[in-house]
Amino acid sequence: MIEGRTGSFEIVIGLEVHAQVISRAKLFSGAATRFGAEPNTEVSPIDAAFPGMLPVLNKFCVEQAVKTGLALEAEINLESVFERKNYFYPDLPPGYQISQYQNPIVGGGRIILDMPDGSSRAIRITRLHLEQDAGKSLHDQDPRLTFVDLNRAGVALMEIVSEPDLRSAEEVGIYLRKLRAILRALGTSNGNMEEGSMRCDANVSVRRPGAALGTRTEIKNVNSIRFLMQAVDYEARRQIEVVEDGGRVLQETRLFDSARGTTRPMRSKEEAHDYRYFPDPDLVPLVLDREWVEELKRSLPELPDAKKARFVKNYGLSSSDAAFLAGDGASAAYFEATAQGREAKTAANWVMVELLGALNRKGLGIAGSPVSAESLGRLIDLVSEGTISGRIAKEVFAEMIETGADPGSIVKEKGLFQVSDAGVIEEAVDAVLRRETDKVAQYRSGREKLFGYFVGQVMRATEGRANPALVNELLRKKLAG
Amino acid sequence: MSSLTALTLAEARAGLERKEFSARELTEAFLAAMAKARPLNLFITETPERALQMAQACDERRRRGAPLPLDGIPIAVKDLFCTKGILTTAASRILEGFTPSYESTVTEKLWQSGAVLLGKTNCDEFAMGSSTTTSHFGPTLSAWRRAGDNRPLVAGGSSGGSAAAIAAHAALGAIGTDTGGSIRQPASFCGVVGIKPSYGRCSRWGVVAFASSLDHPGPLAKTVRDAAILLSAMAGHDPKDSTSAPLPVADFEAALTGEIKGLKIGIPAEYRVPDMPAEIDALWQSGIAWLSEAGAEAVEISLPMTRYALPAYYIIAPAEASSNLARYDGVRFGLRVEGGSVDEMYELTRAAGFGAEVRRRVLIGTYVLSAGYYEAYYLKAQRVRALVARDFAKAFEKVDLILTPTAPSPAFAVGEKSDDPIAMYLNDVFTVTADLAGLPAISVPAGLSAEGLPLGLQLIGRAFAEETVFRAAEVLEAAAGFHHAPAFLASGEP
Secondary structure: OEEEOOEEEEEEEEEEEEEEOOOOEOOOOOOEOOOOOOOOOOOOOOOOOOOOOOOOOOHHHHHHHHHHHHHOOOOEOOEEOOEEEEOOOOOOOOOEEEEOOOOOOEOOEEEEEEOOOOOEEEEEEEEEEEEEOOOEEEOOOOOOOOEEEOOOOOOEEEEEEEOOOEOOHHHHHHHHHHHHHHHHHHOOOOOOOOOOOEEEEEEEEEEOOOOOOOOOEEEEEEOOHHHHHHHHHHHHHHHHHHHHOOOOOOOOEEEEEOOOOEEEEOOHHHOOOOOOOEEOOOOOOEEOOHHHHHHHHHOOOOOHHHHHHHHHHHHOOOHHHHHHHHOOHHHHHHHHHHHOOOOHHHHHHHHHHHHHHHHHHHOOOHHHOOOOHHHHHHHHHHHHOOOOOHHHHHHHHHHHHHHOOOHHHHHHHHOOOOEOOHHHHHHHHHHHHHHOHHHHHHHHOOOHHHHHHHHHHHHHHOOOOEOHHHHHHHHHHHHHO | OOOHHHOOHHHHHHHHHOOOOOHHHHHHHHHHHHHHOHHHOOEEEEOHHHHHHHHHHHHHHHHOOOOOOOOOOEEEEEOOEOEOOEOOOOOOHHHOOOOOOOOOHHHHHHHHOOOEEEEEEOOOHHHOOOOOOOOOOOOOEOOOOOOOOOOOEEOOOOOHHHHHHHHOOOOOEEEEEEOOOOOHHHHHHHOOEEEEOOOOOOOOOOEOOOOOOOOEEEEEEOOHHHHHHHHHHHOOOOOOOOOOOOOOOOOHHHHOOOOOOOOEEEEEHHHOOOOOOHHHHHHHHHHHHHHHHOOOEEEEEOOOOHHHHHHHHHHHHHHHHHHHHHHOOOOOOOOOOOOOOHHHHHHHHHHHHOOHHHHHHHHHHHHHOOOOOOHHHHHHHHHHHHHHHHHHHHHHHHOOEEEEEOOOOOOOEOOOOOOOHHHHHHHHOOOHHHHHHOOOEEEEEEEEOOOOOEEEEEEEEOOOOHHHHHHHHHHHHHHHOOOOOOHHHHOOOO
16 A cells, blocks of 8 residues: 555556566577676577578477466466567567467466565466567667677566556565565576576556546666666656545656656657567477376475475474575575584574675675585584684674685684683672772662673673673672672 | 480499499589579579589598499479578569578488589479469579470479479489479479479478478479489478478388389369360370270279369468468568668568569458468368368278379460469369378379470379389380470580
8 A cells, every 4th residue: 555645556567477488599590598607698590580490499499488477376278389479670570479479388376475474465477378589789889870699589588467456666576576486496597687597577567446447657777677677666666646636647668767756657659569469380289198287296395485385394494584595595405404413493593693694795695605504503602612702703704704714713713612621700790899999889789781781791801701691690699799 | 425414323223333423524424514594593592512512522421442322413402491501582673682591301411322413493482382483583484395385495394493403414413392383383394303292201491481281392403313313302200390201211212113013093174174285185095095005994983082182272271371471571591671760670671572473472361361261262172172182082992102293284484373262273273182191292294285395183082091002103204205305405415
């Protein structure tokens, strides 16, 4: 819900995600698909639509699409049809894109959103279909000329369309992260919006609660989840303003301007196509074997939802912590390695709060972490064994994240061992009590909350290394004394 | 040596085997005949150097005692087949200067069998036409003339250059493509044999596309046997063409047993069209009689959807063409006419590069696929197509082959029908049905019209039953005894 001047509005959002399929070869040609290759080096005559060239379907891409469909709990259509979507553009060599229109390979499915409060919400998937990517037009290489790079032309895409079930920018973010987690768990797409291996268009409309659907606009040209959330928010507020001013929302395509954080209408010339879809006569209908599909289903890896359930059940994590960790394959694997033989909740806390926090500040991902799961595990062990205190552990960790050094050696080198020698601690306690005679008197006359102050002073005197339990015990005894 | 070009392919093959002449001598004879036939405009590109080079290699193989099945046989290739390193135009200005870096599967198979490339033959632009008059390189003229009338006649089309080259003895065999009749109708006009095999029998990879679901590569030759030899070399499954049939290819020549006793020949009532000349109907009756005498049984059949086939064809073929020809945009190859914007470049390039007939079909095709018309035109045409196929399937429950005339008329004069596209389209009325249904169909020269022009009869078979088609066609050929020579040859063969 968004509050307008005249009351509240509901935002209704449906997403169309284009996810590049992980495959060595393109959807209909044998050309390679490496990201970042020199322009026009990964182009076959088929991709460049030379006369007489014919498409041959890459079975591996089909397998990837079916796996994705299965992971979205969707129906797999055993017969689907490739059609031509006809339009002229220099980076579309044949003058048509081979796509699926009336009979997609995957039908209705769903994605479960893990909401921050630990609840879940199902978003319906309308369909998933396979299609070719276009090449790239480079307008910024020359003041007068447009350059065309066909490396991407013909690369397989999965278009994943949701029903208009999303209700906020926040849900859009959760949906996209969840979808990305599923694609990455399957290995069917990198789902990287910044690199363009995942792209997303959003259909946005607003309505009064309970009213019929409003007119939608389509937002294109957004290259990160954060920007898309921004774009959806902006667009919803813009539409509400239009409605509240007595205007009418136009059905149109709008482009997101990330510099301004706004959307603007696409020039009408940029759309208004009659695509003249018809079945591609160079291809035969795609017929799948039911047994093959079943086999793929049995071979699916553990998916985020199952992983989350297992984390709750086996590790006793809260639903939201489990969802958070299961939502990213690398984090989940790191957590499991760290939790191996240790207290799982402690491990989860270390991973989620300290590790991911630190990595985030350094702009690193789990894969680039200077601290390995084994190393973090040893740090946790040092605390549980009583070798260092929790406070010292954080200092040690800060060192580890900078240098990648082993926690044991840091502790040794810096002499950070916890002091559990009662004699040493007693000396420190006595020194503090001798110094703070006033406060001791106050405490003894009833100001018991000064206890924490004495603990702090002792810890300070021991450079934080004193065993906190022993400090407590001795202080209590002496103050009572 | 003077009669080398008069040989059939099978005779030439035997002569080469017996070393009566070399591949080089045979090729030289044809190169000379091609030079002499230049007034007919048979070839867009002659490849004499390549031909001699290839012939040389054939002779060397033969000397080593390891000849290939077609070693030394000089053939002509419709300029719709991409040939590596050799200009390939589809008879269109839009492919100006286009030299493929790849070889079509069908031609590659022929070279692997030892055939020798004489050149690339003229055809209608993008194979769109029935007269080889829409070519950017001018019309091909038939070797034939009407008796007592020296006006030049069309060779038929779209594979007119290939058909006329055989008739003019400028090639021993040729390959063409048939989308609505483009092999069989020119074969009929030129008095040669042409077969359109089953859809999927010959790979379309490397063939400039006109209408993908209808384009059939196939051979043209002097005799049924020659056509069988060529088709055996051309056919076969190609994983590069998703519509290619994964079926083994028989030795079609071995199917020519001369034995057709007991074969049931269907005679479809619907092919007796109102305006058909009596002489064509009479020839059809002769065909029935010849096959009956050889032991086959003629059976009246009905193909009720026949009258809807031609309109359906002229929706489906342009629809596919409008999309297939979108790639000719001036961006990557062929002609480019610069413009102020990319859209203007498209418009200027395509306006200058495509001829009137191609533009007409691209417009028709774009129209029938447009929103609001798709169901009424394209989808309905596809339903008709399915019904045409069902007609044939039903008929083939009762008969083994179907006999019809190939075309409703003999060759006409250049320019005679060029102002009336509908009259031109009617040329395909007997041939489009087999294209729509993907069935093998052959045209065999069977007689002369009153004006002395060749007329062909067509045999249509079950899908992938080319052997039966060839067997009956050879019987028909023998009975018809067509041994007439065109005026061009009568005027003095070298």
